[in-house]
Amino acid sequence: MPDKIKILVVGLGNMGASHASAYHRNPGFEIVGLMSRSIKGKKIPDELKNYPLYEDYDQALKEAKPDAVSINSWPNTHAEYALKAFDAGCHVFMEKPIATNIEDAEKVVAAARAANKKLVLGYILRVHPSWIKFIEMGKTLGKPLVMRLNLNQQSSGPAWHWHKNLIDSLIPIVDCGVHYVDVMCQLTGAKPVRVHGIGAKLWAEADKDNYGHLHVTFDDGSVGWYEAGWGPMMSEVAFFVKDVVGPNGAVSIVANQGGSVTDAEKLSDSADIDKHTKTDAIKIHHSAVDKDKNWSKPDEVFSMTDEPGHQELCDREQAFFLKAIQEDLDLSESMDAAVNSLRIVLAAEQSIAEKKAIELA
Numbered sequence: 001m002p003d004k005i006k007i008l009v010v011g012l013g014n015m016g017a018s019h020a021s022a023y024h025r026n027p028g029f030e031i032v033g034l035m036s037r038s039i040k041g042k043k044i045p046d047e048l049k050n051y052p053l054y055e056d057y058d059q060a061l062k063e064a065k066p067d068a069v070s071i072n073s074w075p076n077t078h079a080e081y082a083l084k085a086f087d088a089g090c091h092v093f094m095e096k097p098i099a100t101n102i103e104d105a106e107k108v109v110a111a112a113r114a115a116n117k118k119l120v121l122g123y124i125l126r127v128h129p130s131w132i133k134f135i136e137m138g139k140t141l142g143k144p145l146v147m148r149l150n151l152n153q154q155s156s157g158p159a160w161h162w163h164k165n166l167i168d169s170l171i172p173i174v175d176c177g178v179h180y181v182d183v184m185c186q187l188t189g190a191k192p193v194r195v196h197g198i199g200a201k202l203w204a205e206a207d208k209d210n211y212g213h214l215h216v217t218f219d220d221g222s223v224g225w226y227e228a229g230w231g232p233m234m235s236e237v238a239f240f241v242k243d244v245v246g247p248n249g250a251v252s253i254v255a256n257q258g259g260s261v262t263d264a265e266k267l268s269d270s271a272d273i274d275k276h277t278k279t280d281a282i283k284i285h286h287s288a289v290d291k292d293k294n295w296s297k298p299d300e301v302f303s304m305t306d307e308p309g310h311q312e313l314c315d316r317e318q319a320f321f322l323k324a325i326q327e328d329l330d331l332s333e334s335m336d337a338a339v340n341s342l343r344i345v346l347a348a349e350q351s352i353a354e355k356k357a358i359e360l361a
Contacts, residue, residue: 002042004030004290005091008066010057010081012036014162015095015122016072017310023070028123031323036073042206061088068325071095072122075169077103077346082119085113093321097120097178097195098338099328100170102346105339118331120321121338122321125357127316130157130304134242134253134282138187141246145188147224149180152239155203155232163230164206172228177345180226181216182337185344187244190218192340196357197348203231212346249287254301255280 005027009020016036023029024047035054036042044053054060059071061069061084066089071081079099085092092112098121099105125131130295138145155163166175177359185192194217204285211229218224243252286297308316324331347358 004028004069006030006065007070008033008060008064008068008090009070010035010037010060011072011074011095012039012042013172015073015314016070017048018314019070019072019093019095019122019318021045022217022315024048026315026318026322027102028326029318032066033060035060038262057084061085061090063129063174067094068118068321074165075175076100078101079108082108083111086115088116089117091321091325093120093318094144095177097170097342099342102339102343105342109335109339112239112331112335118321118324118329118337120317120324120331121332122317123179123182123338124317124336125183127305127320128308130282130307131183132246133302133304134188134251135183136245136252137282137284138244139189140248141244141251142248143188143246144218144221144223146245147184147187147222148241148243148245149183149224150227150239151176151180151201152227152229152234152236154234154236158185160232163210164203167203167208167210167230168208169244171212171349172230173175173197173199173214173226174342174345174349176228176339177212177214177348178228178341179343181214181224182218182341183342184218184222184224184226185293187301188220188222190220190222192344192360193219194357194359195347195351197351199349199352202229202233206231209352212348213361214345214351214354216344229268237360247287250285252283252285253281254283276331277329340351 005028007023009031023031029044031051033052035057037055039053039055069085071094075097078094082092082094083349098108144340194243197212199212201209203210209229213227215225240255243250282302284300288296290296347360351358
């Protein structure tokens with residue numbers, strides 16, 4: 001059996017703690033340190049209490065001597081930490097986004113290639129069986145496609161501080177948007193050519209716009225939009241819209257937190273991280289009609305009630321990270337996709353600032 005991968009976990013927020021738990025339980029990893037700039041004030045989960053703790057990243061790299069680094073800190077530290085990890089000869093798992101600007105994103109990918117080390121990005125929907133199925137079904141709808149996606153979240157309690165701190169780094173349509181424009185790119189297999197964004201600042205305590213809407217046009221004629229808003233004022237009506245429409249019909253994710261599909265409007269707890277990937281059912285609508293112009297095939301609903309929860313999805317991501325290292329997988333497509341999705345959402349932010357559509361080279 002190959003030696004365990006010694007891993008340093010950076011950041012112990014929602015995602016960092018979940019990934020640390022995955023490493024703790026995966027026999028292929030050995031945690032050699034937990035690092036956070038405020039770790040002395042954090043409540044360490046019981047299963048992680050016996051690992052070395054660090055508040056300085058450079059010290060952690062030097063003393064822990066990891067084979068790999070898991071970066072789950074605020075987005076504005078991602079590129080810096082990744083570049084230092086590659087310089088130290090480490091593989092990197094990094095929560096999205098890869099960076100806060102394209103120049104740094106390209107530097108990170110170039111550094112991974114130059115060091116011949118693995119870079120796995122935390123695009124959790126890529127390991128989610130229901131979302132994989134959703135994309136697979138969407139590709140059968142013909143072209144062009146119309147894609148409609150959103151994820152709005154109310155902010156209260158811990159989510160109030162979490163969302164506000166995230167907005168200090170990136171606006172919501174940038175931070176979360178990379179997931180969903182990545183889905184659009186997978187659905188179309190086409191190149192984005194034009195991006196338009198609108199935004200608004202509704203939250204006095206936040207530094208930047210806490211609401212945004214982006215629109216993307218692809219070179220195959222497909223179009224898509226993504227909407228994201230965080231804050232105590234956000235509505236939970238229609239906060240979870242995930243569907244794609246094509247000439248042959250439509251495919252939609254229906255999330256209803258355990259109720260019947262017909263109760264899908266009864267949604268709540270939009271900031272619950274376990275519900276952001278929730279997929280109780282996938283509904284397929286067929287556009288074909290008979291000679292009397294009535295539907296020739298009824299809509300179909302596929303139950304997804306046994307889908308993985310948030311922690312299991314994190315476990316799957318880290319199992320893939322381990323496999324990528326052990327089997328020397330080629331990660332070129334996923335690295336390039338991470339840069340591409342970031343380019344799209346940053347163009348939307350630029351569009352908001354310049355009040356015009358942005359043409360992508």
